[in-house]
Amino acid sequence: MENLHLIYYSPALSTKNIICAAAKQIPLPIIEHDITQGIKEPIALSKADFAVFASPVFAGRIPAMAADIFKTIKGKNTPAVIMVVYGNRDYDDALLELKDISSKNGFLPVSAGAFIARHSIFTKVAEQRPDNSDINKITEFIKKSFTLAQNGNITKELKVKGNTPYKTPGKIPLKPSGTYKCNKCGVCVAACPVKAIPADNPKKTDKEKCFSCARCIALCPQHARKFKGILFKIAAIGFAKKVKLRKEPETFFIN
Ligand SMILES: Cc1cc2nc3c(=O)[nH]c(=O)nc-3n(C[C@H](O)[C@H](O)[C@H](O)COP(=O)(O)O)c2cc1C
Numbered sequence: 001m002e003n004l005h006l007i008y009y010s011p012a013l014s015t016k017n018i019i020c021a022a023a024k025q026i027p028l029p030i031i032e033h034d035i036t037q038g039i040k041e042p043i044a045l046s047k048a049d050f051a052v053f054a055s056p057v058f059a060g061r062i063p064a065m066a067a068d069i070f071k072t073i074k075g076k077n078t079p080a081v082i083m084v085v086y087g088n089r090d091y092d093d094a095l096l097e098l099k100d101i102s103s104k105n106g107f108l109p110v111s112a113g114a115f116i117a118r119h120s121i122f123t124k125v126a127e128q129r130p131d132n133s134d135i136n137k138i139t140e141f142i143k144k145s146f147t148l149a150q151n152g153n154i155t156k157e158l159k160v161k162g163n164t165p166y167k168t169p170g171k172i173p174l175k176p177s178g179t180y181k182c183n184k185c186g187v188c189v190a191a192c193p194v195k196a197i198p199a200d201n202p203k204k205t206d207k208e209k210c211f212s213c214a215r216c217i218a219l220c221p222q223h224a225r226k227f228k229g230i231l232f233k234i235a236a237i238g239f240a241k242k243v244k245l246r247k248e249p250e251t252f253f254i255n
């Protein structure tokens with residue numbers, strides 16, 4: 001194999017951090033494709049490449065914007081690994097959805113895994129994840145995946161957890177906004193995947209456009225953007241109670 005292509009969508013950076021840490025285990029030159037804010041040129045890979053697709057789970061699905069971009073990425077019998085990262089609630093149909101997208105586009109998934117990271121909205125949930133135990137499991141997963149891909153002859157279809165029709169994602173009414181700490185640096189304005197933050201007043205948010213991805217919060221150097229308000233506080237307490245049982249990574253291999 002010639003190159004390892006990391007193709008990821010990662011608004012709040014956990015997915016990116018996980019996939020980049022995992023990639024260090026693979027002795028191939030790395031080409032990164034961060035699709036969080038769209039792609040400038042089409043991505044088309046060959047049989048000699050090795051692809052890792054990674055996405056967070058939003059409302060049990062691949063975020064709609066990410067799914068639309070993943071659907072444009074083409075392989076040619078290219079071996080692939082499918083990864084989703086979620087905030088300790090559930091990954092529902094997201095892993096199956098991403099596997100299906102890549103299979104339809106010429107990729108041959110050898111493995112798939114669902115891993116846990118801090119919840120990017122309710123940040124007290126899975127706050128310390130991924131931890132050492134997670135990292136060890138991710139490392140083992142990626143090493144085994146690489147061995148399977150190197151062996152070639154991928155004739156079986158990978159089976160993963162999930163259902164069709166995929167879950168209908170619920171709308172998320174929570175939207176972040178800025179605080180007095182904002183110095184109008186413009187980082188969030190440029191980074192928002194859907195341009196929901198006005199340049200002249202970055203404390204505001206266009207609530208119609210915003211899909212609550214938490215990227216502005218993760219990237220603001222002043223820690224000035226937040227989910228706030230009484231509704232958010234109540235939701236955060238209820239959610240944390242509901243998902244307090246620790247979830248463990250789940251992995252699937254072609255054989
Ligand atoms: C809009 C939205 C919806 C989410 N839905 C889920 C979900 O259905 N299940 C879950 O366990 N975590 C959910 N999460 C948490 C993320 O999947 C998790 O924090 C992930 O690590 C975010 O990845 P990122 O840091 O790369 O953006 C959601 C987060 C956001 C922002």
Ligand code: SF4
Nearest residue numbers: 182183185186188220
């Ligand atoms: S990144 Fe933070 S400080 Fe910069 S404009 Fe946005 S909210 Fe303000």
Ligand code: SF4
Nearest residue numbers: 192210211213214216
């Ligand atoms: S304004 Fe909304 S869509 Fe834009 S980065 Fe922030 S949370 Fe994401």
